[in-house]
Amino acid sequence: MHIAITGAAGFLGQRLIHRLLKRGELRGEPIRRLTLIDQSEAATPEAAGVEVVAQARDITAPGAFDALLDARPDVIYHLAAVVSSAAEADLDLGLAVNFDATRALLEGCRARGLAATRLVMASSVAAYGGELPEILDDMTALQPQNSYGTQKAMCELLINDYSRRGLVDGLVLRLPTIVIRPGRPNAAASSFASSILREPLNGEEAVCPVPTELELFVMSPETVVAALLHGAEVDGEAIGAFRAFMLPGITVSVAEMIATLREVAGPTAVERIRHDPDPRIQAIVGSWPTRFHTRRAEALGFPRDTDFREIVEAFRVASTS
Incomplete structure (x- = not known):
């Protein structure tokens, strides 16, 4: 099992890495390789029998994903993003990292015939907005009120379409606000x-x-990581045609x-x-x-x-x- 993580140096990426290495397997198969991508080289903990490769990449550069995708990973966790306030302050940066890089990743999978690769992307509650019902569900129309949410919504639609076409096995997890994050305050509005x-x-x-x-609408870091792990294993047919949903918060x-x-x-x-x-x-x-029916996510475990x-x-x- 070859697993790749973009945004691997971030706090979610680091927690996911350690949880994967502690488990030692995914989808019932032993993990043999972890490829970690971020703008700076991610920490690479040692684990017996697992090759851990950290690559410092500007994911907006042409060919940034070539080496990764040539190795044909079984699962890709796409966590890299410019967060909400930063994306609002710099439209070009947000588009380049949050949207253009995601499209390049999908196109790379398409070009190499990686139809069976499970691509799990972290989206956000920020994809919603505007005039909304009191309680939302996964099919509530997206009308984001900031650039970050707009960029995430655009990626959701692309992943849905590439999955519909059988070009990749995509899944989008809309994350609640994560509380309590470790470290120091960052550029995220939340x-x-x-x-x-x-x-x-x-x-x-x-x-x-x-x-x-x-x-x-919040979720703990530990539960988010557990959801990411489950996202790699949940059956594609059980997910259905619409590949994006809100996690329970x-x-x-x-x-x-x-x-x-x-x-x-x-x-x-x-x-x-x-x-x-x-x-x-x-x-x-x-x-x-802040209020959701999350029946699909709960039914999928x-x-x-x-x-x-x-x-x-x-x-x-x-x-x-």
């Missing part, structure tokens, strides 16, 4: 959702740029997130949050829907978190161990 929990738990101050009544308001922080870490932690409204962040995140407090407590334990 970065605050992790920082208002992570920093106070670590004894640091954090900024909340949105109203506390704002709701988010939890709807929670910022006020509820802060209340959970208080329950877990006490009032001192909450006092470390400073409220400083940012209209730009509010406009982006406020356009994302995709996992879900059971409780938001468990997400916070799991992070707290991991960060102190």
Whole structure:
């Protein structure tokens, strides 16, 4: 089994790598090779019997995927992306990384006859927007309100069409907002959702740029990685003709997130949050829907978190161990 990961140096990519190596198999076959692609060389942990190859690539450059696809991977996890705020700030960069590179990857699979390769792409709740019903499902029309969501929606349609034509075995997982991300805040508009929990738990101050009544649809990093693994194994015929769907998440308001922080870490932690409204962040995140029917994902066996407090407590334990 040869598995490739784009965006392998990112936090999701790194967690996926370690989970794959710990499992040692996918689709009932032993993992023999991992090819890791990112703009900088990804960390390459050692694992007995697995060849781990890290390639530093500008995925927007012509032929960036040639060496990878010539090796005919069985599964490709396409996680590389320019995140929401950065894509909104630089349209050309967002299009090049989020859309053009995805099209080049699909075309490379087509040219080499990789019809059996499972391509799992990470999409986003940002693909939705505009006037929406109170509760959405996978077939709710996409009307993104920012460039990042638009680029992801365009990729979803391409993957759906290439799969319909039998050119690749594609699957698109629309990810909820991931909470709690490790590390430091990044350019994602939703970065605050992790920082208002992570920093106070670590004894640091954090900024909340949105109203506390704002709701988010969230999922823990551990559950997202479990969903990615399952996405490589779920039967293509069971997925059906429409290859994109929303993963099961939890709807929670910022006020509820802060209340959970208080329950877990006490009032001192909450006092470390400073409220400083940012209209730009509010406009982006406020356009994302927060309530979904995720029956398709659940019927296909995709996992879900059971409780938001468990997400916070799991992070707290991991960060102190």
